[in-house]
Amino acid sequence: xxxxxxxxxFATGPDAIMEEINxxxxxxxxxxxxxxxxxIAHATMLAETGILTHEDRDAIVAGLNEVLAEIExxxxxxxxxxxxxxxxxxxxxxxxxxxxxxxxHTARSRNDQVATDFKLYVRDTIDTLVIQVQTLQLALVTxxxxxxxxxxxxxxxxQSAQPVTFGHHLLAYVEMLGRDAGRLADARKRLNESPLGxxxxxxxxxxxxxxxTAEKLGFDRPTAxxxxxxxxxxxxxxTLAAASICAMHLSRFAEEMVIWSxxxxxxxxxSDKFTTGSSIMxxxxxxxxxxxxxxxIGRIVxxxxxxxxxxxxxxxxxxxxxxxxxxxxxxALDSLSLSLAAMTGMVGDMTANHERMxxxxxxxxSTATDxxxxxxxxxxxxxxxxxHITGQIVAVAEKKNCGLEGLTIEDFxxxxxxxxxxxxxxxxxxxSVAARKSYGGTAPINVLAQAARWKTALTGKAHxxxxxxxxxxxxxxxxxxx
Numbered sequence: 146x147x148x149x150x151x152x153x154x155f156a157t158g159p160d161a162i163m164e165e166i167n168x169x170x171x172x173x174x175x176x177x178x179x180x181x182x183x184x185i186a187h188a189t190m191l192a193e194t195g196i197l198t199h200e201d202r203d204a205i206v207a208g209l210n211e212v213l214a215e216i217e218x219x220x221x222x223x224x225x226x227x228x229x230x231x232x233x234x235x236x237x238x239x240x241x242x243x244x245x246x247x248x249x250h251t252a253r254s255r256n257d258q259v260a261t262d263f264k265l266y267v268r269d270t271i272d273t274l275v276i277q278v279q280t281l282q283l284a285l286v287t288x289x290x291x292x293x294x295x296x297x298x299x300x301x302x303x304q305s306a307q308p309v310t311f312g313h314h315l316l317a318y319v320e321m322l323g324r325d326a327g328r329l330a331d332a333r334k335r336l337n338e339s340p341l342g343x344x345x346x347x348x349x350x351x352x353x354x355x356x357x358t359a360e361k362l363g364f365d366r367p368t369a370x371x372x373x374x375x376x377x378x379x380x381x382x383x384t385l386a387a388a389s390i391c392a393m394h395l396s397r398f399a400e401e402m403v404i405w406s407x408x409x410x411x412x413x414x415x416s417d418k419f420t421t422g423s424s425i426m427x428x429x430x431x432x433x434x435x436x437x438x439x440x441x442i443g444r445i446v447x448x449x450x451x452x453x454x455x456x457x458x459x460x461x462x463x464x465x466x467x468x469x470x471x472x473x474x475x476x477a478l479d480s481l482s483l484s485l486a487a488m489t490g491m492v493g494d495m496t497a498n499h500e501r502m503x504x505x506x507x508x509x510x511s512t513a514t515d516x517x518x519x520x521x522x523x524x525x526x527x528x529x530x531x532x533h534i535t536g537q538i539v540a541v542a543e544k545k546n547c548g549l550e551g552l553t554i555e556d557f558x559x560x561x562x563x564x565x566x567x568x569x570x571x572x573x574x575x576x577s578v579a580a581r582k583s584y585g586g587t588a589p590i591n592v593l594a595q596a597a598r599w600k601t602a603l604t605g606k607a608h609x610x611x612x613x614x615x616x617x618x619x620x621x622x623x624x625x626x627x
Contacts, residue, residue: 179265254345305509312592328387336380339364343371346462448477
């Protein structure tokens with residue numbers, strides 16, 4: 146008796162071990178919607194080109210819709226013996242409509258079928274991910290507007306560098322995420338060619354209309370080379386690369402949340418919704434959600450690396466190795482989706498400790514560059530000389546164990562007689578951030594303008610910058626850590 150799935154060439158079924166390594170239904174069953182949509186488009190095209198009767202087409206489409214309802218309703222039984230989603234659907238279709246089901250596979254192969262299904266799935270997932278990225282961007286923009294005048298330390302090498310605004314810091318991630326959304330959209334644009342009709346590897350002798358099936362499935366066009374069509378997995382590699390960069394951005398922000406919410410920093414507070422306690426230390430509030438987002442990049446980059454290694458040595462066209470593409474991709478894209486949702490929740494939940502941030506921003510002689518700039522601007526001193534003079538001023542402050550704002554005019558003149566009392570105007574962190582109005586700078590007025598720009602871009606509705614207001618700085622009750 147021949148094997149029903151593979152045909153007359155094989156007299157017996159697979160060994161149990163072969164079945165175990167060969168079956169993919171345990172993970173590719175999530176492609177059922179895409180598989181059925183592809184089959185409906187294919188059957189419709191076969192009927193329109195005269196390859197299939199309209200009666201058979203109607204029976205196939207009706208049967209496929211019944212199978213879809215069974216799977217969505219949870220009454221469908223998936224069989225490992227049938228290997229994959231394609232054979233599971235086709236087998237159930239034959240049980241429902243008989244011999245007409247066997248005509249559905251005319252002019253196609255599982256090779257072009259799986260490539261089509263996977264592309265449809267990745268395309269749908271990209272659409273969802275882009276919406277999630279934009280939702281996170283909007284949450285960050287909203288928070289940035291609220292914190293446009295909140296002053297915090299800006300860091301290089303994790304050392305205090307210059308004062309910045311918290312809103313400006315948050316908008317940095319909005320820019321990163323904007324590039325992430327662009328990369329995902331670019332990947333979607335390139336993948337949107339239909340492999341269906343390429344058959345096993347060489348095309349088909351039947352007079353099919355691949356442009357028709359491409360249009361019905363929302364593709365821009367059919368693929369131009371049948372060998373490339375069935376062996377291409379660039380579309381998921383590119384998507385995973387974009388996902389990895391996005392996950393890296395989320396990981397960087399998560400790391401900052403972990404640092405900021407520590408008792409040593411105390412810049413922000415996350416509520417019980419996104420933190421956990423300790424089994425033995427009752428005082429602990431652990432930023433577990435942020436830590437888990439930070440860790441997810443390992444799975445996402447791992448999926449990219451795994452699939453590149455799978456693909457690197459494969460000759461054209463299809464090899465069974467390529468079955469390893471979906472499980473890691475599903476996990477990676479699920480992980481990114483969950484990370485985006487978690488980060489959006491944390492941004493909305495996060496409260497800032499304004500006073501703690503401001504005090505930290507003023508520490509470490511953070512306005513030293515403002516003195517150098519003042520020397521250049523007001524006294525026409527070359528910047529390199531001004532930098533040297535400012536270093537001497539910092540040394541005086543260190544010796545007196547005070548901040549730059551604590552120095553007297555005599556202290557300044559002890560370094561350079563040309564300095565006058567106007568220098569005191571640039572020593573506050575408020576003056577420092579307000580002065581940085583250059584395009585892309587941290588000034589509150591810039592933050593509000595950029596927030597309005599992003600709101601317009603993300604919502605499609607025009608937004609004007611909010612007016613500057615008097616920022617009230619709070620302490621523990623304004624977002625302090627416990």
